[in-house]
Each structure stands twice: as C-alpha cells, then as structure tokens.
Amino acid sequence: MNDKILETLEFDRIKGQLAQYLVSAAGQRELAALRPQTDYQAVQDLLVETTDGADILRLEDGIPIPQLANIKPQLKRLKIKANLNGTELAQITKVLQTSMSVKNFFDEMREKKVRLRVLNDQVDQLVTIPSITQRLTRSIDPDGRINDEASAKLHGIRQLITKTETMIHQQMENYTRGKNAKYLSEPIVTLRNERYVIPVIARYRNKFGGVVHDQSASGQTLYIEPAAVVDSNNRLRQAQIEERQEMRRVLMELSKLIAPYRHDIGQNETILGHLDFINAKARWAHDTKATLPLLSKENHVFLRQARHPLIDPQRVVANDIKIGDDYQAIVITGPNTGGKTITLKTLGIIQLMGQSGLFIPANEGSTIGIFDNIFADIGDEQSLEQNLSTFSGHMDGVKSILEQITDQSLILLDELGAGTDPKEGAALAMAILDEIGAKGSMVVITTHYPELKIYGYDRAKTINASMEFDQETLQPTYHLLLGVPGQSNGLEIAQRLGISSTIIDEARALVSDDSQDLNKMIGDLVEQRKKAREESERLAKLVAENKQTQQELTEKLGRFNEQRDKLYEQARSKANHQVSMAKRKADRIIHHLRQLEVQQGGHVKENELIDAQGKLNALHQDNPRLRHNSVLQRAKQKHDLHKGDAVLVKSYGQYGELLSKRGNHKWEVQIGILKMAIDERDLEKVAKKDLPREKDAQRRPRAAVHTTQTRKTSARLDLRGHRYEQAMSELSDFIDHALLNNLSTVTVIHGKGTGALRKGTQQYLQSNPRVKSFSYAAPNAGGDGATIVNL
Known part of the structure; x- marks a missing residue:
C-alpha cells in the first residue's frame, strides 16, 4: 500500500485513536508498524484476532495486561553480559509476572468453555519461569528497590544499619534535648557527607569537639559530628559500604540468573504487546460501535450506513456505499459543500482500516474488498490564482496513478479535470475514466461537469450518484443518492441569497431548455428518492x-x-x-x-x-x-391478576397483596413487611375473606406464626466464582429466604479476589433495612473473605 494514500486519508489519526488504549511499549511498536495488508488470508487472520479480542472484552472485560515498559535495551545488555540495575530488573520481572497471569487467565477461560479462534495458540507460546519469577519478585520491588529478602547477608546488614542509626539518634538526643541544646542553632540531627551531625553555633564549637563537616552560607553555623558518636558513625558507614557491595552482588547474581532466558523474555514481551494491541483494537471498536466486516475476494464492496471515523459521532451522516458488483465506476456530481469529498474519504479510510485488521464504522453485514493498492487524488481548489498549478498538480498525480493501477486497485479522484476549460476538463475526465475502466480498476470520482452525468448514464459498469439537497431550504443533507445525478442549484441559491430577480430571470433565459428540463427531472428524482428513503x-x-x-x-x-x-x-x-x-x-x-x-x-x-x-x-x-x-x-380466575388482589405465593406458602406490575410477567408483592418481585406463574389469586385474620393470628401461640420453610435454606451463601450481577441477584434472594425462614444470623462468602464482590455485598447489606448489622468473619473462619450478617 502506497504511503501517499495513508497520508491523504489521515490513517495516522486512526492509529492515534488506537494508541490511547495501549499500555505496553511493545504494543506501541506494533501499532507504529501497522499497515493495510493486501493478502486475503492475512487480512482474514487479523480480523479473526480482533474478533477474539472483542469476545474477551464482552465476556471478561479484556485481557489483563498492566503497564509494561520497553525491555529491549535491557535484553541487549544481558546479551553482552552486563549487569542490570534494580529498575531494569523490576521491568523484566513485570513482564514475567504478566506472562504467568495471562496464561492463567486463558486457562480459566478454557475451563469456562469460552471458545476462541486463534489467541489460545498464541498464548501457549508464552514461556513461564515460575522459580526465577518468584526469586525476582522476592528480591526486587516494583519500583526497583532491592528487598531485604534478596539475601540473608543483606537482611543482616540492614538490621545492623537500623540498630546503629537508632543508637546514634539516642546519643544525639543528649545534645538536642539536654543542657547543650542552647549551643545549637536548631535542635535537630541532620546529615553531612553521609554522617550524622548537629548544627552548632560557630562560637560554641569547642563545647562539643569532634569533626566539622560543613558550615552554613553565613558561617554562623557549623555542622559538627560530636566526638562521642564518631565511632558509631564509623560503624554505620562501614555497614552502608557493605550494604552497597551486597546489593551489587545481588544485582549481578539476578542478572546472570535471567541471562539464559533473554530470548524467551523477549518473545514474551512481543506476545504480550500483540495481545495489548488486540485489546486496544477491541476497546476502540466497542467505543466507536465499529463492526466486523465481511471480506469479498471479488472486491464487491457494500458498506451499510458507513460513517467517517474522524467526524464527531453526533454530527456524522451515515451512507450506504456500494461498488464492484453491478458497477465499477461511480460518478458523483453536484455543487460544493454537499459532502462528495467526505464520501470519497469514508470509502477509502474504511477500506484501509478493514485491510489493517480493524473493525469498521459501519453496520453489521458490511463487506469490504482486498485491494492491492488504493490511490487517491483529493484536494480542494482554493483560488483562481492557483488554478493552473492546481490543474498541473492534479494531472501529475493522475499520471502517476494510471502508471501503477491494476484490475485489483481502487481509485478515488476528487474534482477530476478541474482547473482548466470546462469542456476540455470534462473531455479529459471521460478519457481518464475510459482508461481506468479498460484496466478493470474500480473508481469513484467527484465532478461539477454536467457532461459526466451523461457519461455515467451511457457507460457500462458506471453509475451516477449525487449528494442530496433539501429542495425547500437548498441545504445539503449529506445523504448519498446512488443512481441519481447531481442537480445544479446555482440560480436558486443565488436568488435565495438576494440576487435581483431580473438577473435571475435573465440567467434562466440564457440556460438552455434541455439543461432546465434536466435539472427539473433530477429534482423530481431526488424528491422521489427522498420520499422512498423516508418510507423505507x-x-x-x-x-x-x-x-x-x-x-x-x-x-x-x-x-x-x-x-x-x-x-x-x-x-x-x-x-x-x-x-x-x-x-x-x-x-x-x-x-x-x-x-x-x-x-x-x-x-x-x-x-x-x-x-x-x-x-x-x-x-x-x-x-x-x-x-x-x-x-x-375457576382455575382461570385464580390467575386473572390485578393490582390490589390478594394472592398466595406458592413457592413460599405465604399470602400477600399485589402492588404493581413489573415487566410482562412479574408482579411486585407485599408479603408482610417484605416487598418482592415474583413471577406470575408462582402466584394464585385468593379471596380476601380467606386471608388469615390479624386478630386470629394474634390469638395463636407465637410458634404458630413462624414461616413454613418451603425450600431448604442454608445459613451460608458462597458467591465465589460468580459474575457480579448474578452474585448480587443470588444475595438478594438469599437474604429474602433467610428472613422468611427466621434465620437470625447468616454467612456470605465472597472471597478476597479483586474486592468487587466484597464491596457489592457490603453496599447491598447497607441498603437493606432488614439487616441489623454485619462484619467480617474471624481470621480462622475466612477473615475479610466472608461477612457475618445479623438480620
């Protein structure tokens, strides 16, 4: 695919939109190298990957990939046996950790019977090194700091440093808090040359002895290491030197440990970047409502309600665009500002996106072709002074295009033949179209020349088109009308803008009757087409x-x-x-x-x-x-339900009253103090006289009013492994059944995990007025992975 078409149709802006969804440096590299493909199978494979990504996004909210830095330089340094620092090792550790978590994620999807087309095979190529990953995780913090657990010696040295620093601070307190504090400019302990010192007023330096390490800018304050703490500072300094030596040894050891796996780690980074890129394509498609295009080996293009992806979705006008089956050339005529150029760009950019493996901004069922190249000569005329240069530039571009096209090419030409004498320009445009047609290429052009309307009518495999104008307001609607040539509305627009009617009448007299009849015919066709579209x-x-x-x-x-x-x-x-x-x-x-x-x-x-x-x-x-x-x-009357009716809830064995209809087949029922949404198949209408009387209920022994248990109700609910919406629905039903079965205390097991189920459970319990209190379970009974609920 030539570079000019990518620049003309602003393909880089589409890539810029995708970049916002990427989280890895490898994904950014893959996006930078993204280009439209010209092989059918290659395009098919890319679209299948994107489809897998869209399915994972829909089912699991995407592949879990965190921010990943570029580790190519680190791998090159390992190749020459250089040692990595803590930050570089932390970045490699994150790649290894992500490789393991992604493999586990796809294993869980296999267990859930989620069927993917190609991504499972790619994930299987990830290499996991659990023992080394665990060692790196234990030794290096995510920010690159070396942990105490990196080695036993380092752990001991740091304990000694902490103990020595504590002792030094205790010694220094004798100076900052005792009777000697009055000789200090400030009662603080600070550092100079990596040794603990105190700020002494210069004239009292002899009060402390020791070593002067620094002085203030005014010279009034000396930073003195008292003689009493010199030995302690020496021991601290020695321990710090040993710590740095041990840290260097740990970094060297870890670097040697991962060096043999640098190729596997590099491959992991590439695969994770590719998965990140697939994630980005899926998220972009979801946010822009893009759909999977069908592929046509015969290059039959049919875009259903296609939208330009760079125009505000609230303002863009969608159009059906069809070429390649019944006709290979489309001639779009009509005045400026109607949307002809945007229509050309919409067709071109959607083809580039589809051939790059992206979903397209069009309705489902849209079909794209696989063109070996797409050429475009698109540009607006700016002024009369530039006409000659504009025409020359256009012709130079068209010449280059004609030299490269094949029967598998798509050509987009804006204002073909413009910038010269109208008759010569129209004749030249028709000759160029004949040449393109002879080579079998597909072409869409825009033009002002009325002669090309006849050309579009006479030539085989060619169709006229235009952009719809509202006949009353003479404003463009930006709808593409295939089969209808563009109507010239120049005189009507001039009259609406206030040009004298005398001038307008004289102009109409100068226009040939054939031209006026043609415009009238086109106007009728446009009106009929508009009515047909509205009716459709x-x-x-x-x-x-x-x-x-x-x-x-x-x-x-x-x-x-x-x-x-x-x-x-x-x-x-x-x-x-x-x-x-x-x-x-x-x-x-x-x-x-x-x-x-x-x-x-x-x-x-x-x-x-x-x-x-x-x-x-x-x-x-x-x-x-x-x-x-x-x-x-009688049986039918039991199911003829209305608001206010008394009913028996069969599954609970309880009587209640209908409050309101919920959906097509559910009712809100008042059962005692509870309001529940119940399917009408579980309800049976009863006479209100048959309801238990309140006085009778009060006379009965307390045990007689206990709810009859209609199903086996456990005091324990396990939500682990459930989707959020399903879990919340089960929790609501569980609490209702617990109340109806007179359970005073129940346990909800939600696990720890990401915390979503735990948070959702607590929000529901806070909102339920029948919940007296709740708290986490004891540490030996699940801790914060379970919640005890008092009803």
Missing part, C-alpha cells in the same frame, strides 16, 4: 416493532399453552375424581337395592324404588361440558 425507514421501523410484538406474542402464547395444559390437567384430575365418587355412590345404591330385594323376598316397595331412582338421577349431569368449563373458569 418508516417501514423498517414498523418491521422492527412488529418483530418485537411478534416475539412478545409468541412468548405469551407459550405461557398460555403451558397454563392451558396445566388447567386441563387439573380439570381432568378433578373430573376423574368426581366420576369416581359418583360411581361409588351408584354402587352403594345398587347394593342397597339388592339387599332390600333379598330381605323382602324379591318385592321392593315402590317408594323405596322412587328414592333410589332419585339418588341415581342426582348423580347425572345434564351437561358435563358446562361443569368442565366451570372448573376451567
């Missing part, structure tokens, strides 16, 4: 609303069918029970008649027969279907 947008919105309605109806139908089957089952069960009871009664009646017949010798009295016949008739249902419907009707 209205229909698209209507289709979306209908899809949502259909989804809701389908869900309701599913619930209805489920409830209907349940009611049918209940009705069948009840009907079977009634039939069984009727059969038993009939059997008893028949048995009684047989007994009477036996007892009376075969003669049963008529009144007894009439009584038996009446009992049998009483068992007969004149219309069984009505009875069946009655059962269904």
Whole structure:
C-alpha cells in the first residue's frame, strides 16, 4: 500500500485513536508498524484476532495486561553480559509476572468453555519461569528497590544499619534535648557527607569537639559530628559500604540468573504487546460501535450506513456505499459543500482500516474488498490564482496513478479535470475514466461537469450518484443518492441569497431548455428518492416493532399453552375424581337395592324404588361440558391478576397483596413487611375473606406464626466464582429466604479476589433495612473473605 494514500486519508489519526488504549511499549511498536495488508488470508487472520479480542472484552472485560515498559535495551545488555540495575530488573520481572497471569487467565477461560479462534495458540507460546519469577519478585520491588529478602547477608546488614542509626539518634538526643541544646542553632540531627551531625553555633564549637563537616552560607553555623558518636558513625558507614557491595552482588547474581532466558523474555514481551494491541483494537471498536466486516475476494464492496471515523459521532451522516458488483465506476456530481469529498474519504479510510485488521464504522453485514493498492487524488481548489498549478498538480498525480493501477486497485479522484476549460476538463475526465475502466480498476470520482452525468448514464459498469439537497431550504443533507445525478442549484441559491430577480430571470433565459428540463427531472428524482428513503425507514421501523410484538406474542402464547395444559390437567384430575365418587355412590345404591330385594323376598316397595331412582338421577349431569368449563373458569380466575388482589405465593406458602406490575410477567408483592418481585406463574389469586385474620393470628401461640420453610435454606451463601450481577441477584434472594425462614444470623462468602464482590455485598447489606448489622468473619473462619450478617 502506497504511503501517499495513508497520508491523504489521515490513517495516522486512526492509529492515534488506537494508541490511547495501549499500555505496553511493545504494543506501541506494533501499532507504529501497522499497515493495510493486501493478502486475503492475512487480512482474514487479523480480523479473526480482533474478533477474539472483542469476545474477551464482552465476556471478561479484556485481557489483563498492566503497564509494561520497553525491555529491549535491557535484553541487549544481558546479551553482552552486563549487569542490570534494580529498575531494569523490576521491568523484566513485570513482564514475567504478566506472562504467568495471562496464561492463567486463558486457562480459566478454557475451563469456562469460552471458545476462541486463534489467541489460545498464541498464548501457549508464552514461556513461564515460575522459580526465577518468584526469586525476582522476592528480591526486587516494583519500583526497583532491592528487598531485604534478596539475601540473608543483606537482611543482616540492614538490621545492623537500623540498630546503629537508632543508637546514634539516642546519643544525639543528649545534645538536642539536654543542657547543650542552647549551643545549637536548631535542635535537630541532620546529615553531612553521609554522617550524622548537629548544627552548632560557630562560637560554641569547642563545647562539643569532634569533626566539622560543613558550615552554613553565613558561617554562623557549623555542622559538627560530636566526638562521642564518631565511632558509631564509623560503624554505620562501614555497614552502608557493605550494604552497597551486597546489593551489587545481588544485582549481578539476578542478572546472570535471567541471562539464559533473554530470548524467551523477549518473545514474551512481543506476545504480550500483540495481545495489548488486540485489546486496544477491541476497546476502540466497542467505543466507536465499529463492526466486523465481511471480506469479498471479488472486491464487491457494500458498506451499510458507513460513517467517517474522524467526524464527531453526533454530527456524522451515515451512507450506504456500494461498488464492484453491478458497477465499477461511480460518478458523483453536484455543487460544493454537499459532502462528495467526505464520501470519497469514508470509502477509502474504511477500506484501509478493514485491510489493517480493524473493525469498521459501519453496520453489521458490511463487506469490504482486498485491494492491492488504493490511490487517491483529493484536494480542494482554493483560488483562481492557483488554478493552473492546481490543474498541473492534479494531472501529475493522475499520471502517476494510471502508471501503477491494476484490475485489483481502487481509485478515488476528487474534482477530476478541474482547473482548466470546462469542456476540455470534462473531455479529459471521460478519457481518464475510459482508461481506468479498460484496466478493470474500480473508481469513484467527484465532478461539477454536467457532461459526466451523461457519461455515467451511457457507460457500462458506471453509475451516477449525487449528494442530496433539501429542495425547500437548498441545504445539503449529506445523504448519498446512488443512481441519481447531481442537480445544479446555482440560480436558486443565488436568488435565495438576494440576487435581483431580473438577473435571475435573465440567467434562466440564457440556460438552455434541455439543461432546465434536466435539472427539473433530477429534482423530481431526488424528491422521489427522498420520499422512498423516508418510507423505507418508516417501514423498517414498523418491521422492527412488529418483530418485537411478534416475539412478545409468541412468548405469551407459550405461557398460555403451558397454563392451558396445566388447567386441563387439573380439570381432568378433578373430573376423574368426581366420576369416581359418583360411581361409588351408584354402587352403594345398587347394593342397597339388592339387599332390600333379598330381605323382602324379591318385592321392593315402590317408594323405596322412587328414592333410589332419585339418588341415581342426582348423580347425572345434564351437561358435563358446562361443569368442565366451570372448573376451567375457576382455575382461570385464580390467575386473572390485578393490582390490589390478594394472592398466595406458592413457592413460599405465604399470602400477600399485589402492588404493581413489573415487566410482562412479574408482579411486585407485599408479603408482610417484605416487598418482592415474583413471577406470575408462582402466584394464585385468593379471596380476601380467606386471608388469615390479624386478630386470629394474634390469638395463636407465637410458634404458630413462624414461616413454613418451603425450600431448604442454608445459613451460608458462597458467591465465589460468580459474575457480579448474578452474585448480587443470588444475595438478594438469599437474604429474602433467610428472613422468611427466621434465620437470625447468616454467612456470605465472597472471597478476597479483586474486592468487587466484597464491596457489592457490603453496599447491598447497607441498603437493606432488614439487616441489623454485619462484619467480617474471624481470621480462622475466612477473615475479610466472608461477612457475618445479623438480620
């Protein structure tokens, strides 16, 4: 890809946006080397990596990579067997620590069955050195300071230094706080030449003896090391020298320890930088609402609602851009300030981004090509004095482009043929387009020349286009109209700006009738296209609303069918029970008649027969279907819920009152002092007269009002390993069940980890009025990884 197109389309500004998301020096190096690729498989691989990064961002908030410094110079020094200082070792340690944490992160994702396409293979190339990493971590602080644990000798020396300094300060207090303090300019202990001294007034120097190490600018204060502390300072100085020697030895030892692994460490830095770069691409795509483009080997480009990435998202106008399938050339005509040049740049920059492995600022389902090169000659005319040089410059650029293009190239030409005689410029533009078409390249041009409107209509594989203008206000809308040539609105704009109507009428008389008819025809086409687009947008919105309605109806139908089957089952069960009871009664009646017949010798009295016949008739249902419907009707009424109804919450075995509807299938229910959101399938309507009376409840023994436990409720909830939203939902349900089951104390295990679950748990407990108090568990019971809650 040529450098000029990257400069013309401001590709570096896109890279500048990406740079804000990078945290490693290796990632910055990879971004600096980023260029559009021209091989189909290479582009596909880059986009697959970005897709993996987007999935990780969506599921896990990105790959955990901290700030990483550039360690290339340190690795070069290790190659020549030089020793590294503490800061350099700390930077290498951070790379090794990050390598281990990233490998663990991807191992956890494998355990969660998160399917990635290529990144797992790249992470497997990371080399971890646990023992050396642990040694470095123990020896070097992140800021480069050598820890006491770096060696036993260093630990002992530093203890001696601390002890000696303490002793010196105790000795010095005899001077700063005793009777000798009056001879000091200030009652303090300070350092000069790395030895502890006191500031003595010059005329009292003989009061202390010892060594003078410095004096003030005025000469009135001498910094004296008293004779009594000279030996102690000597011992301290000796210990400090031994400390520096031991520190140098530790740094040398650590440098030799990691030197054999410098190639692995360098490879780790590169891989982590690449993962950082993928992270940056994913975060940039998320923030700019960019999407994964499809790739076309035939270079069929179709951008759906494409947006220029460098224009304010609140102001940018999205357009559909299509080329390569039905036509290979687009001629965009129309007046200035309509957005023609931005349309060219939008197509070009999106192609560069897609071929660089970036998601593109367009709607999902957009397709890009894989061009071997993209050429552009874009620049605005500034003044009449520059016309000649502008034309020459444009022609020089076009000449260079024509010498390099192939049938796999994309050419963007702004104001082709401008800057010279209009007729010659138009003829030259058409000849250039013919040459580009003969080579099979794809081309998009902008022009003012009306002759090119006819060219776009006559030539095969060529289509006219224009930028839409509002016919009433004559203001641009910046919408691209494919298939409609641009309309000249010069006379209308001049009239709107206040030019005399006499001048306007004379100008119209000088314009040919054909030109006026063409403008009128174009105006009608633009108006029809605008109405068609508005109607299309209205229909698209209507289709979306209908899809949502259909989804809701389908869900309701599913619930209805489920409830209907349940009611049918209940009705069948009840009907079977009634039939069984009727059969038993009939059997008893028949048995009684047989007994009477036996007892009376075969003669049963008529009144007894009439009584038996009446009992049998009483068992007969004149219309069984009505009875069946009655059962269904009563069951249906139990689920006909309204605000204020009394209900039974089946899963809790508690009565409550409906407060309000929550969503499509949930109700807010008042159960005693609790308010809960409950699915309507768990509710059954009851008559308010059936509710337990408050007076009756008060008369009952205290044990009778205890909540019946409807599910096994534990006094312990383990949230470890759960996502934040899921954990908070489970915590809310757990506290509700604990209250309903009369649990006074419960334990919530949230772990330590990042602290997000612990913080969320405490915020919820603080906001719940039913929580009396809470505190961390005892150290032997989990410490700050668990919280004890008193309800």
